[in-house]
Amino acid sequence: MNTPVLLEVKHLHFSFDGKHPVLTNISLPVLDRDYLVIMGPNGGGKTTLLKCMLGLLKPDHGTIRYHGMSTRDFGYVPQFTTFDKQMPIRVHEFIESGLIASYHPFKNRILDKDGLVEKQLEEFSLTPIAYAAISEISGGQLQRVLLARALIQNPKILFLDEPTTFIDPESRGNLSLILQKLNKTLAIVMITHDTSAIDDHVKNIACINQNLYYHGKDEPLESSLVKVYGCPIELIGHGMPHRVLKEHE
Amino acid sequence: MSILNYEFVRNALWAGLLLSITSGIIGSLIVVKRDTFLIGGISHASFGGLGLFYFLGLNPILGAFTVSVLSGSVIGLTPERKLHTHNALIGVLWAFGMSIGIIFITLTPGFAPNLLTYLFGDILTVRSADILNILIYNIVLLITVFLFYKPLIVFLFDKEFAALHGIRVNLYRYFFYLFISVAIVLMIRSVGIILVLALFTIPPLIALPFAKRLPVIMLYSVIVCLVIFMGGFFIAYYTNLPTGPVIIMTGTLLMLIVRTLCHFTQKNS
Numbered sequence: 001m002n003t004p005v006l007l008e009v010k011h012l013h014f015s016f017d018g019k020h021p022v023l024t025n026i027s028l029p030v031l032d033r034d035y036l037v038i039m040g041p042n043g044g045g046k047t048t049l050l051k052c053m054l055g056l057l058k059p060d061h062g063t064i065r066y067h068g069m070s071t072r073d074f075g076y077v078p079q080f081t082t083f084d085k086q087m088p089i090r091v092h093e094f095i096e097s098g099l100i101a102s103y104h105p106f107k108n109r110i111l112d113k114d115g116l117v118e119k120q121l122e123e124f125s126l127t128p129i130a131y132a133a134i135s136e137i138s139g140g141q142l143q144r145v146l147l148a149r150a151l152i153q154n155p156k157i158l159f160l161d162e163p164t165t166f167i168d169p170e171s172r173g174n175l176s177l178i179l180q181k182l183n184k185t186l187a188i189v190m191i192t193h194d195t196s197a198i199d200d201h202v203k204n205i206a207c208i209n210q211n212l213y214y215h216g217k218d219e220p221l222e223s224s225l226v227k228v229y230g231c232p233i234e235l236i237g238h239g240m241p242h243r244v245l246k247e248h249e
Numbered sequence: 250m251s252i253l254n255y256e257f258v259r260n261a262l263w264a265g266l267l268l269s270i271t272s273g274i275i276g277s278l279i280v281v282k283r284d285t286f287l288i289g290g291i292s293h294a295s296f297g298g299l300g301l302f303y304f305l306g307l308n309p310i311l312g313a314f315t316v317s318v319l320s321g322s323v324i325g326l327t328p329e330r331k332l333h334t335h336n337a338l339i340g341v342l343w344a345f346g347m348s349i350g351i352i353f354i355t356l357t358p359g360f361a362p363n364l365l366t367y368l369f370g371d372i373l374t375v376r377s378a379d380i381l382n383i384l385i386y387n388i389v390l391l392i393t394v395f396l397f398y399k400p401l402i403v404f405l406f407d408k409e410f411a412a413l414h415g416i417r418v419n420l421y422r423y424f425f426y427l428f429i430s431v432a433i434v435l436m437i438r439s440v441g442i443i444l445v446l447a448l449f450t451i452p453p454l455i456a457l458p459f460a461k462r463l464p465v466i467m468l469y470s471v472i473v474c475l476v477i478f479m480g481g482f483f484i485a486y487y488t489n490l491p492t493g494p495v496i497i498m499t500g501t502l503l504m505l506i507v508r509t510l511c512h513f514t515q516k517n518s
Contacts, residue, residue, distance in 0.1 A: 051409070054409075054413055055413070056409055056412055056413060071413055071415075072414070072415070074413060076409070076410060076413055078407065078409060078410065082407070082409060083406055083407040083410075084283075084406060087281060087405065087406045088281060088457070088460060088461055088462055088463050088465075088466055089402060089406060089461075089462065089463070090461055090462060093402070093462070094406075097399070097402070097403045097406075097407075097410070098414075100399060100400055100403050100411070100414045100416065101414040101415050103399050103400055105396035105397055106396075109399075111399065131461075132461075133461040133462075149410075
C-alpha cells in the first residue's frame with residue numbers, strides 16, 4: 001500500500017520580481033511520517049520553497065495541495081535569523097505564543113487553559129529557564145524553545161529551517177534524538193545546507209538549487225550534491241552507512 | 250506651590266503626565282521593533298504639512314497631522330522587505346519634509362512665526378483641548394494594547410510565525426504605524442518635531458536593562474518619561490530655558506548615568 005501524501009508541490013515556479021526565477025518547476029511530495037531533508041547551497045531557494053509550502057509566499061505558477069489539513073497543522077521552527085533574539089519576551093510566554101491562532105480579544109483571551117505550556121516546558125527540559133528572557137539562553141536551549149512552540153498544537157508536519165546552524169554538537173545530537181522520536185507520530189521537513197545534518201533516520205532527500213532533484217529512500221547522494229553545490233562534498237558520519245544518491249537527470 | 254496657580258503651568262503638568270503614558274508605550278514599541286529611523290522620517294516629514302497649512306492660513310498642527318498620518322499609512326502599507334531596501338528614501342523624506350516646511354513658513358506673508366516653537370515645542374503653550382485629545386488617544390491606545398497584546402507581541406517578534414497562525418500581519422503593521430503617526434502629532438506642541446524622537450527613545454533605553462517583558466518595559470518607560478518630563482519642566486521653569494530641550498537634556502543625562510551604572514555593576518558581578 002502506498003504511503004498517504006500529506007502535502008504535494010506540483011510544478012512550482014517562484015520569483016521575487018517576476019524576472020529572476022528563484023525556483024523552477026519544483027515538484028515534490030511530503031508523505032505521512034516522512035522525514036524529508038531538502039538540501040542545497042545558500043541562496044539556492046530552500047527557504048523560499050519552505051515558505052511557499054507553508055503558504056507564506058505565493059508561487060508564480062504551480063500548485064501546493066494540502067491533503068486533509070490546513071496551515072494550522074504545520075509546526076514551524078524558523079531560522080534564528082528571522083526573528084529578533086533581543087526581543088523582551090520570556091521562554092514561557094514565547095512557547096505560549098504557539099497557541100496564538102486560537103486567540104480572540106473578547107472570546108478567548110487566555111491561551112493556555114489546559115496547561116500545555118507547562119507540559120512543553122517539561123517535555124523539553126526547559127522548566128528551570130521558563131522565566132528567563134530568550135536573550136539570556138543558549139542556542140541549544142533556544143532551539144528547544146522553538147521546537148516546544150512549534151509542537152504545542154500537535155502539528156501534522158514539522159518544518160525546520162536550518163536547525164543545526166547555531167547550536168553546539170551536543171545540542172545537535174539532542175535535536176537528532178528528538179526528531180527521531182517525533183517522527184514516529186508526525187512528518188518532518190528539514191531544510192539545511194549542512195550535509196552532516198542528515199543521519200540514517202532521514203527517509204527522503206531532495207537537493208535544490210533553483211531546480212530540485214528528489215531522491216527516494218536509499219539513493220545515491222554524492223553526485224547530486226556535486227551538481228547542486230558545484231563542488232564535491234565529503235560526507236563524514238559516525239557509525240552510519242553512507243548513502244549514495246542517483247545522478248540528477 | 251505658587252506656580253501651580255497659573256493655568257498654563259497646570260496644563261503643562263497634565264500634558265506631561267498624559268504624554269508620558271503615550272510616549273512610554275509608543276516609544277517602547279518603536280525601540281523594541283527597531284524602527285527609530287523610520288519614525289524620525291515620519292515626524293520630520295510632518296513639518297512639511299505644518300508649513301504648508303501655515304502658508305494656507307489653516308491650522309498648522311492639522312497639516313502636521315495630515316502628513317504624519319499619510320506618511321505613516323504609506324509606510325504601513327509598504328511591505329517590510331521593500332522598506333529595508335529603500336531605507337535611504339526615508340532619509341530623503343526626512344530632509345524634504347523639513348525643507349518644504351521652512352520654505353512655506355518663510356513664504357507666508359506677514360509676521361514670521363517663531364519656528365523654534367514647532368521644532369522644539371513649548372509645553373507651556375498646551376491648551377485644554379490638546380490635553381483632551383491626548384487623553385482620548387491614551388484611552389484608545391491602552392484599550393487596544395490590552396486587547397491585542399498577545400498577537401501584537403507575536404507580530405513584533407516573529408512576523409512569519411504570526412502570519413502562519415492566522416494573524417493579519419498587514420493589518421497590524423498598518424495600525425502600528427497609524428498609532429505612531431498620531432502620537433507624533435500629539436507630542437509636537439509640547440516637545441516639537443525634532444525632539445519627539447528623543448522622548449520616544451530615551452525612556453525605553455533607560456528601562457530596557459531592568460525588564461524582561463514588554464509590558465514591564467512600557468510601565469518603566471512611562472515612569473521614566475514622567476520623571477524626565479517633570480524634572481525637565483521645573484529645571485526649565487526656574488532657569489528660564491526652553492522646556493523641550495531641557496526635558497531632553499535631563500533625559501539624556503539620566504540615560505547616561507543609568508547606563509554607566511549598569512555597565513559597571515554588571516562588570517563587578
